[in-house]
Amino acid sequence: MSATLQTPPQGHETARTMTGAEIVLQALKDQGVEVIFGYPGGAVLPLYDALFQQNAIRHILVRHEQAAVHAAEGYARSTGKVGVVLVTSGPGATNAVTGLVDALMDSIPVICLTGQVPTHLIGNDAFQEADTTGITRPATKHNYLVKDIRKLASTVHEAFYVSKNGRPGPVVIDLPKDILIGKGPYTEAPQTPHRSYRPQTEPDARAIRDAVALLKGAKRPIVYAGGGVINAGPEASRLLGEFVRMTGMPCTNTLMGLGAYPSTDPQFLGMLGMHGTYEANLAMHGCDVMLNIGARFDDRVTGRLNAFSPGSKKIHADIDPSSINKNVKVDVAVVGDAGRVLAAMIEAWKQDGQQQDRGALAGWWRQIDEWRGKSCLHYVQEGSIIKPQHAVKRLYEITREMGRDTFITTEVGQHQMWAAQYFGFEQPNRWMTSGGLGTMGYGLPAAMGVQIAHPDALVIDIAGEASILMNIQEMGTLAQYRLPVKVFILNNEYMGMVRQWQELLHGSRYSESYSAALPDFVKLAESFHARGIRVTRAEDLDAGIREMLAHPGPVIADIAVAKDENCFPMIPSGAAHNEMILAPGQTGGVAGVTDEGKVLV
Amino acid sequence: MPDPTDTSYRNATIAVLVENEAGILARVVGLFSGRGYNIESLTVAPVDENRRLSRITIVTSGTDMVIEQIKAQLDRLVPVHKVSDLTLEGPHLAREMMLIKVVGKGENRMEALRLADAFRARVVDATTESLVFEMTGAGDKLDAFIDLMRPIGLKEVSRTGVVAIARGAGGLLA
Ligand SMILES: Cc1ncc(C[n+]2csc(CCOP(=O)(O)OP(=O)(O)O)c2C)c(N)n1
Ligand SMILES: [Mg+2]
Numbered sequence: 001m002s003a004t005l006q007t008p009p010q011g012h013e014t015a016r017t018m019t020g021a022e023i024v025l026q027a028l029k030d031q032g033v034e035v036i037f038g039y040p041g042g043a044v045l046p047l048y049d050a051l052f053q054q055n056a057i058r059h060i061l062v063r064h065e066q067a068a069v070h071a072a073e074g075y076a077r078s079t080g081k082v083g084v085v086l087v088t089s090g091p092g093a094t095n096a097v098t099g100l101v102d103a104l105m106d107s108i109p110v111i112c113l114t115g116q117v118p119t120h121l122i123g124n125d126a127f128q129e130a131d132t133t134g135i136t137r138p139a140t141k142h143n144y145l146v147k148d149i150r151k152l153a154s155t156v157h158e159a160f161y162v163s164k165n166g167r168p169g170p171v172v173i174d175l176p177k178d179i180l181i182g183k184g185p186y187t188e189a190p191q192t193p194h195r196s197y198r199p200q201t202e203p204d205a206r207a208i209r210d211a212v213a214l215l216k217g218a219k220r221p222i223v224y225a226g227g228g229v230i231n232a233g234p235e236a237s238r239l240l241g242e243f244v245r246m247t248g249m250p251c252t253n254t255l256m257g258l259g260a261y262p263s264t265d266p267q268f269l270g271m272l273g274m275h276g277t278y279e280a281n282l283a284m285h286g287c288d289v290m291l292n293i294g295a296r297f298d299d300r301v302t303g304r305l306n307a308f309s310p311g312s313k314k315i316h317a318d319i320d321p322s323s324i325n326k327n328v329k330v331d332v333a334v335v336g337d338a339g340r341v342l343a344a345m346i347e348a349w350k351q352d353g354q355q356q357d358r359g360a361l362a363g364w365w366r367q368i369d370e371w372r373g374k375s376c377l378h379y380v381q382e383g384s385i386i387k388p389q390h391a392v393k394r395l396y397e398i399t400r401e402m403g404r405d406t407f408i409t410t411e412v413g414q415h416q417m418w419a420a421q422y423f424g425f426e427q428p429n430r431w432m433t434s435g436g437l438g439t440m441g442y443g444l445p446a447a448m449g450v451q452i453a454h455p456d457a458l459v460i461d462i463a464g465e466a467s468i469l470m471n472i473q474e475m476g477t478l479a480q481y482r483l484p485v486k487v488f489i490l491n492n493e494y495m496g497m498v499r500q501w502q503e504l505l506h507g508s509r510y511s512e513s514y515s516a517a518l519p520d521f522v523k524l525a526e527s528f529h530a531r532g533i534r535v536t537r538a539e540d541l542d543a544g545i546r547e548m549l550a551h552p553g554p555v556i557a558d559i560a561v562a563k564d565e566n567c568f569p570m571i572p573s574g575a576a577h578n579e580m581i582l583a584p585g586q587t588g589g590v591a592g593v594t595d596e597g598k599v600l601v
Numbered sequence: 602m603p604d605p606t607d608t609s610y611r612n613a614t615i616a617v618l619v620e621n622e623a624g625i626l627a628r629v630v631g632l633f634s635g636r637g638y639n640i641e642s643l644t645v646a647p648v649d650e651n652r653r654l655s656r657i658t659i660v661t662s663g664t665d666m667v668i669e670q671i672k673a674q675l676d677r678l679v680p681v682h683k684v685s686d687l688t689l690e691g692p693h694l695a696r697e698m699m700l701i702k703v704v705g706k707g708e709n710r711m712e713a714l715r716l717a718d719a720f721r722a723r724v725v726d727a728t729t730e731s732l733v734f735e736m737t738g739a740g741d742k743l744d745a746f747i748d749l750m751r752p753i754g755l756k757e758v759s760r761t762g763v764v765a766i767a768r769g770a771g772g773l774l775a
Contacts, residue, residue: 133624134627137624137627137628137631138631138635141679142678142679143624145623145624162679166677167677195620195682196619196620196679196680196681196682197679197680199677320677321673321676321677322670322673322674322676322677324673325666325669325670326670326673329666
């Protein structure tokens with residue numbers, strides 16, 4: 001008998017008997033999975049054997065299990081689908097943990113299948129045994145250890161349900177080898193509601209009315225939208241645009257929310273938070289009513305909590321009730337899916353008889369325009385040394401000129417913040433960055449996953465020279481699958497973000513933050529069958545970018561940038577929004593870093 | 602609405618109805634340790650074999666905001682059916698059981714038996730030099746009895762932790 005996956009017979013009740021491995025693949029197929037990112041090993045050989053004998057699901061062989069999870073995250077974030085990972089027991093599972101926590105922090109739907117030693121050996125310290133469900137319990141939204149093959153199919157279906165419903169997140173299914181080899185019944189996804197997990201998606205009508213009443217009466221309103229809007233699907237972003245335009249309010253996005261509102265729209269204030277714009281942060285500080293939709297009052301956004309937007313009424317709409325009133329007390333709590341909330345708010349806005357104070361709103365915009373006049377992202381590119389901001393800005397402008405659908409991933413550090421500040425996004429799902437966990441090494445594998453999902457799109461990882469080395473082995477995966485990902489390194493020869501904090505907080509003692517003994521990135525690219533480009537002078541920047549974009553295969557572009565550039569504006573840890581530090585030469589709120597601030601990260 | 606500036610602590614007795622499955626207790630305990638919440642007492646046992654449900658009773662303390670967080674965090678665990686703050690949601694009963702061993706002879710032994718009688722503790726084991734009492738009640742009543750036994754010859758104590766239920770006709774599942 002061949003193990004080819006069959007389409008289930010229509011309306012047929014009798015369960016078919018298959019091996020555990022076949023059951024897993026059939027369930028994945030029924031869940032609409034087309035691709036999985038994985039790495040083989042002893043405990044998952046039965047699954048690899050079943051994969052070998054079918055064509056419905058494509059397997060992408062990564063070079064490290066952490067990268068498999070980030071690739072699945074990139075795939076998920078750029079498509080809105082669940083990303084799927086397959087790794088072996090023991091080290092395969094432990095290597096995946098960083099990716100799982102990353103997906104947990106950023107609410108990314110990922111299923112991770114982990115191999116496990118056979119059930120009778122569990123607990124015996126068998127070869128490549130790890131307590132995977134124990135280790136990943138705080139690293140996942142939920143996890144399962146399948147000990148009974150009769151529950152295998154339903155567990156896989158449930159895992160998909162849990163991963164994508166409510167606040168999305170990673171789910172691990174630990175699969176002992178005897179379960180994969182044994183035979184059991186295949187059952188289709190249940191049509192009945194889950195026994196215990198039924199998150200509320202439809203907002204409460206009264207909360208919506210209260211929210212709208214507050215916003216209608218506002219003189220200085222602001223919309224603060226986060227990754228929840230992206231997670232709710234492209235329609236939610238469209239509704240956000242509709243709501244913001246019909247109300248005339250300013251809108252800011254979190255790092256996770258970039259693309260939810262078009263960056264070139266005049267009502268967009270840019271990103272807020274630690275490295276957000278002057279106008280976004282001051283507007284948050286000075287507003288009288290704030291609508292937080294799909295964001296979580298993260299410490300990178302609020303700054304010092306007791307000074308956060310002190311005079312405002314706050315509305316918080318979130319799919320996860322535990323996010324509401326966690327850090328910041330709010331006046332109106334709306335539990336629901338961001339898209340459903342926005343649709344309801346648009347309706348309620350039309351119904352509500354109250355007149356908006358358009359005069360006050362015009363005054364608020366005059367104030368905001370004054371803040372905008374500060375041009376907080378202004379920099380001067382002069383001479384041959386490339387400013388990192390300029391490199392990102394030119395990359396943005398040139399890709400825009402070309403008009404290709406462009407997806408950006410990043411690593412973590414200053415380059416990530418410059419990418420967020422200088423690369424504009426008009427649509428959701430085009431920006432993938434590790435926000436909550438801040439995982440160096442995220443960008444390259446995430447870009448891989450994006451490129452798999454969008455083979456014809458332009459996918460660029462804006463990287464730092466230190467971060468890129470954390471998952472550089474994935475250049476091999478790019479080569480194997482001919483994925484034309486462009487790695488755009490802002491090479492400042494420092495762990496720049498660390499260096500910046502050392503300069504500002506630790507008396508310029510640059511302890512262990514210099515990137516010594518760097519590889520020759522051009523040769524490194526070539527050894528991985530990719531194109532290597534190095535640009536050292538501002539005059540050559542555009543040509544380098546164009547060469548990178550014109551090359552049909554993967555490229556590493558090593559852009560030598562100013563080594564001592566800092567990322568501004570900056571709200572130091574423990575400071576308030578109105579205590580922002582601006583770039584040298586710009587005046588505005590100036591903060592010292594307090595001792596309380598120093599203990600924060 | 603919880604007020605973040607209100608830093609006064611309160612106690613909360615929380616009942617949680619969960620799927621009776623492997624790992625559920627670890628999930629709950631991990632949540633408390635991972636997020637730095639207090640556990641003063643935690644009890645768990647299956648309460649409905651047919652529907653595979655267990656009931657966890659947690660006694661915790663924190664500011665109003667923290668207790669609201671604890672409930673929301675518990676509620677979003679996948680195998681959790683229902684979370685109820687018994688302290689907040691009206692009158693409830695909270696009981697603990699303990700077994701307490703007292704060692705002594707003569708007048709001490711007589712005194713222990715007299716006090717046990719007054720506290721409605723039952724003798725469940727006796728030798729010529731030891732007694733084991735079983736006692737059920739509110740936690741402070743148990744505490745008081747332990748304090749009285751200390752000078753008499755307290756040997757060891759085993760307590761169940763708190764179980765609790767709402768008064769009246771209502772139940773956890775509507
Ligand atoms: C895995 C991991 N380890 C350590 C850190 C702490 N960290 C944050 S930014 C950074 C430096 C990144 O350097 P680079 O990639 O060169 O980026 P740059 O800041 O120079 O743009 C470090 C070490 C982290 N975020 N992730
Ligand atoms: Mg660097």
